[in-house]
Amino acid sequence: MPKGKPEVIPDDGLTTRQRRNRPLLVVHTGVMKGKSTAAFGMALRAWNQGWKIGVFQFVKSAKWRVGEQSAFQALGEVHERTGQGGPVEWHKMGEGWSWARKPGSEEDHAEKGREGWAEIKRRLAEERHDFYVLDEFAYLLHWGWLDVDEVVETLTNRPGRQHVVITGRNAPRALIDAADLVVEMTKIKHPMDAGQKGQRGIEW
Amino acid sequence: MPKGKPEVIPDDGLTTRQRRNRPLLVVHTGVMKGKSTAAFGMALRAWNQGWKIGVFQFVKSAKWRVGEQSAFQALGEVHERTGQGGPVEWHKMGEGWSWARKPGSEEDHAEKGREGWAEIKRRLAEERHDFYVLDEFAYLLHWGWLDVDEVVETLTNRPGRQHVVITGRNAPRALIDAADLVVEMTKIKHPMDAGQKGQRGIEW
Numbered sequence: 001m002p003k004g005k006p007e008v009i010p011d012d013g014l015t016t017r018q019r020r021n022r023p024l025l026v027v028h029t030g031v032m033k034g035k036s037t038a039a040f041g042m043a044l045r046a047w048n049q050g051w052k053i054g055v056f057q058f059v060k061s062a063k064w065r066v067g068e069q070s071a072f073q074a075l076g077e078v079h080e081r082t083g084q085g086g087p088v089e090w091h092k093m094g095e096g097w098s099w100a101r102k103p104g105s106e107e108d109h110a111e112k113g114r115e116g117w118a119e120i121k122r123r124l125a126e127e128r129h130d131f132y133v134l135d136e137f138a139y140l141l142h143w144g145w146l147d148v149d150e151v152v153e154t155l156t157n158r159p160g161r162q163h164v165v166i167t168g169r170n171a172p173r174a175l176i177d178a179a180d181l182v183v184e185m186t187k188i189k190h191p192m193d194a195g196q197k198g199q200r201g202i203e204w
Numbered sequence: 205m206p207k208g209k210p211e212v213i214p215d216d217g218l219t220t221r222q223r224r225n226r227p228l229l230v231v232h233t234g235v236m237k238g239k240s241t242a243a244f245g246m247a248l249r250a251w252n253q254g255w256k257i258g259v260f261q262f263v264k265s266a267k268w269r270v271g272e273q274s275a276f277q278a279l280g281e282v283h284e285r286t287g288q289g290g291p292v293e294w295h296k297m298g299e300g301w302s303w304a305r306k307p308g309s310e311e312d313h314a315e316k317g318r319e320g321w322a323e324i325k326r327r328l329a330e331e332r333h334d335f336y337v338l339d340e341f342a343y344l345l346h347w348g349w350l351d352v353d354e355v356v357e358t359l360t361n362r363p364g365r366q367h368v369v370i371t372g373r374n375a376p377r378a379l380i381d382a383a384d385l386v387v388e389m390t391k392i393k394h395p396m397d398a399g400q401k402g403q404r405g406i407e408w
Contacts, residue, residue, distance in 0.1 A: 024406060028238070034387045037245030038238040042406070044248075045271030049405035067249030071279060074288060078278045085278065131405070163406065183238045186388040199225055201253035201335070202246070202367065 022180075023161045029138060029171040030184035038183070039133045039165045040068040046131035046163065047075050047085045054129035055090045056120055058113060058136040058168075067201065086130070093119070110145040117146055127160040138168025141175060152178045226384075227365045233342060233375040234388035242387070243337045243369045244272040250335035250367065251279050251289040258333035259294045260324055262317060262340040262372075271405065290334070297323070314349040321350055331364040342372025345379060356382045 026042070028035035043053055055072065069090050076088030093116030117140070123129060140146050152174050155164060166175065176182050230246070232239035247257055259276065273294050280292030297320030321344070327333060344350050356378050359368060370379065380386050 030390070032387050033385075034232070034238065034242040034245075034389070038242035038389075039245070040248060041238075041241030041243070041245035041272065044244060044275040046405050048271030048274045051405060067252030068245065070252045071248040071289065074279060074282045075275060078282060085275065181237075183236050184390040185238070185242075186234070186390050201250050201255055202228060 023158075023163045024180045025155055025178060026163070026165040026181040026183075027138070027171050027176060027179045028165065028167045028183050028185065029169060029176075030186055031169060032185035034185040035167040035169075036066075036133075036135050037068075038185075039135065039167050040072070042165060043072065043131060043133055044075075047072075047079075047088065049086065049130075051086045051130035051163075052128070053086055053088045053131050053133075054123065055088070055133045055135065056116065056137070057090070057092050058116060058134070058140060089129070091119075110140075110143075113140045113145045116140075117151065121154055124154065124158045124162060124164075127162060130162060132162065132164045134164065134166045136168045137166045138171040138175070140168075141172050142168070142170040148172050148174050151175070225365070227362075227367045228384045229359055229382060230367070230369040230385040230387075231342070231375050231379060231383045232369065232371040232387050232389065233373060233380075234390055235373060236389035238389040239371040239373075240270075240272075240337075240339050242389075243339065243371050244276070246369055247276065247335060247337055248279075251276075251283075251292065253334075254290045255334035255367075256290050256332070257292045257335050257337075258327065259292070259337045259339065260320065260341070261294070261296045262320060262338070262344060293333070295323075314347075317344045317349045320344075321355065325358055328358065328362045328366060328368075331366060334366060336366065336368045338368065338370045340372045341370045342375040342379070344372075345376050346372070346374040352376050352378050355379070 026039075028038055040055075043055065047053055053072070053076075055069075057069075072088045072090055075085055076090075079085045079087050093112065120132070120134065124132075141148050141151060155175075156178050158164070166179075171182075230243075232242055244259075247259065251257055257276070257280075259273075261273075276292045276294055279289055280294075283289045283291050297316065324336070324338065328336075345352050345355060359379075360382050362368070370383075375386075
């Protein structure tokens with residue numbers, strides 16, 4: 001946790017409170033695990049504030065269901081039942097395409113990715129959620145499936161008070177420049193180095 | 205997510221399944237935010253597996269209550285009510301001592317920290333939880349409040365199938381050497397750089 005005192009007070013005409021409450025554009029990038037995990041951890045805090053959570057996973061497969069999804073669906077039900085926390089929507093975009101590009105199916109994957117982004121754009125315009133997780137979204141930009149400038153412009157000019165967290169390797173420079181908070185997950189050591197494969201409860 | 209194929213198959217006499225299911229010692233270190241957040245994200249997956257979760261926060265103040273705590277308590281209640289997921293225990297160790305060392309009160313803080321570790325040791329010996337988060341625990345080692353060798357030995361020789369995730373800056377070398385998975389959170393950009401202070405729902 002950073003200490004509470006910023007080193008620079010910008011000359012932006014905002015009060016400390018106004019500046020403090022600006023919605024954030026956050027990017028988790030780097031080669032190491034923890035990018036999505038940390039984004040879902042952030043979403044826990046957002047849920048606790050009663051914020052409307054929207055998770056959009058650009059995942060390996062629509063059949064792929066991570067533990068976080070079940071947990072957040074349980075939290076969404078807690079909200080419906082008791083009013084505690086906020087409502088949760090969890091969407092898988094681009095059913096069936098892989099974060100590991102597969103030859104032969106690229107055009108389909110790109111098209112699904114563009115449909116997913118179009119949906120997110122509509123929601124941002126309508127201010128549908130308070131806290132968005134665009135999981136593995138950076139790949140779509142890296143692979144050139146989306147126009148980076150258009151995405152950055154849409155995110156930068158999103159209305160209201162909507163926080164957006166984007167994960168994925170190889171986040172492009174323009175996205176990093178536009179973001180308020182960028183964390184790179186760096187590998188120091190991984191069980192795979194010692195020949196240990198991913199396991200239930202840890203990797204999914 | 206790393207690909208499923210390890211580059212090295214170690215000559216350790218274990219089958220792939222045995223190796224796969226070895227409990228992990230995980231360290232999240234580095235100067236950047238996301239260390240604890242990612243640990244709680246991992247705990248979501250563990251919860252979903254029905255594992256018994258134990259969170260031990262070596263925090264700023266016992267009054268400090270992060271959003272994750274409320275969310276996990278809600279998930280613990282879901283488990284009690286419906287059987288979904290696993291039970292959750294959330295403990296704050298060393299009430300009132302700070303991660304930022306304060307002059308004058310150091311000995312008290314160190315003592316509380318040692319009591320906290322003694323409790324964790326007992327639980328590890330009893331195999332009380334399946335998934336431990338020792339949040340901000342690395343500071344205690346860095347500050348010399350605990351004997352690093354003794355902690356590492358206890359963790360390395362813990363019985364059964366208990367996963368342990370330790371967070372905090374300046375994790376000592378011996379802990380990193382003993383860990384299976386080490387992630388360093390590296391700062392690329394932080395809102396504080398632009399004079400923006402932490403905000404509700406994001407920082408807590």
